[in-house]
Amino acid sequence: MHTVPDGVEVVASWDRAGHLESPPLLVVDAATAFLDTHDVGRGPLAWQRIGDGHSNVTYLIERGGEFVVLRRGPRPPLPKSTHDMVREARIQKILHWHGVPVPEIVAVCEDESLLGVPFYLMGRLDGTVVTDTIPAHLSPIEQRRATSEAVIDTLVSLHSVDVTRGELASLGSPDGYLRRQVERFRGLWEVNTTRSLPAVEWIADWLARNLPASQTASVVHGDYRMGNLMFAPQAPAKVLAILDWEMATLGDPLADLGYVTATYSEAGILTTPLELTPVTRAQGYLTRHQLAERYRSRMGLDLTPLPWYQTLALWKAAIFCEAIHTRWRRGERPNDTVFGPSLETGVPRLLEMAAQHAGLTAAPRR
Known part of the structure; x- marks a missing residue:
């Protein structure tokens, strides 16, 4: 996992993103503050981009031995009615109540000022995704x-x-x-x-x-x-x-x-x-x-x-x-x-x- 921002996709703060042609995907101090608000871990963040998606973006986040998954939309501007993270999280919460196997939703952020778009956190699952190799x-x-x-x-x-x-x-x-x-x-x-x-x-x-x-x-x-x-x-x-x-x-x-x-x-x-x-x-x-x-x-x-x-x-x-x-x-x-x-x-x-x-x-x- 990474602990040092690359200055393009991941930046330490919005102050470090002013020179970029495209907005960053992960802003470390903003994400850290959100984790603090929801009592997720202590100390510095480590992150790793995961998944094979070509639309929304997903990071595995580690902090003080605790793990969560952060899911957000792509860089704005976003087409109307697409990449709705708030709705996506809500659907999973409802389906969990109905017994459908879905990730646990930990927290939802509607404030676009933190990462530029809404996002949510979900619990990390200890499992396997089957793609190009057979477990x-x-x-x-x-x-x-x-x-x-x-x-x-x-x-x-x-x-x-x-x-x-x-x-x-x-x-x-x-x-x-x-x-x-x-x-x-x-x-x-x-x-x-x-x-x-x-x-x-x-x-x-x-x-x-x-x-x-x-x-x-x-x-x-x-x-x-x-x-x-x-x-x-x-x-x-x-x-x-x-x-x-x-x-x-x-x-x-x-x-x-x-x-x-x-x-x-x-x-x-x-x-x-x-x-x-x-x-x-x-x-x-x-x-x-x-x-x-x-x-x-x-x-x-x-x-x-x-x-x-x-x-x-x-x-x-x-x-x-x-x-x-x-x-x-x-x-x-x-x-x-x-x-x-x-x-x-x-x-x-x-x-x-x-x-x-x-x-x-x-x-x-x-």
Whole structure:
């Protein structure tokens, strides 16, 4: 962990940030004062940036032997209604009460003067996130299967929470969720791109013309995948917490199933920029079809329209990945030497795979 500010991403105080072209992400004296207010540790801070997120920023903070995780949005200015840390923390507090595995929320800061944006602290979990290596305790064949099963069983537990009453009902209306998703992301494309990719529009047309009828309403995580799950540090495979609630809302649960199955790595299927847990290509993990069947058997929903939701997932992914690519081209991601450049071809590949799920081989007739 780091104890000395680098003067760019992390500064000792706001006085040391005046010469920077972009505001810092962590201001040590401001963070220290906030920890003091909430009686978290004593003495100087140590920090380490963690996670594979390309949007919000997460730091592991150590102070006097105590650990917390600080989560904040990216540098301002922020698009309206995005990166809402206060809402994200509130959702997790509510879901914790309902028994959904989420991190413990320690404190929330709405005062933008401290770090430039709102942020919150959550408890550190002693667990494992499965990405490009298989943890030793989850490596036996039976644990690989159990890991895949836990992904779906945890999603089922989330989608089984009653959203018609209590505080959850106040998070928004699930009615019209799918149409709003298509309209919102269609509008984001023009804002986030500097190039012409016609597939975005004709896939949007197809999605809008073929909207399925939602069978039920649930909390929708919005970025549900194995890499956003914290597993217990010992066998058997068990999910300790669902992470990264930035996109959560009320809506159609099959949106989550479409996303997790469309982005899940499987042997023999082409890779995409969203292949963030490639280990599931190895022997022993469930296939996409098996994931969907396990979900269907537990939720009792008709999965006939699942290809529509998989199309939506990859089309949306292409649009938010294009935003990252555009920021990289503008020099706003100076330390990104891999992901941003890869999106030059990665975004068109996402659109190609979205079209495949839709059964489209060319622009549809209007």
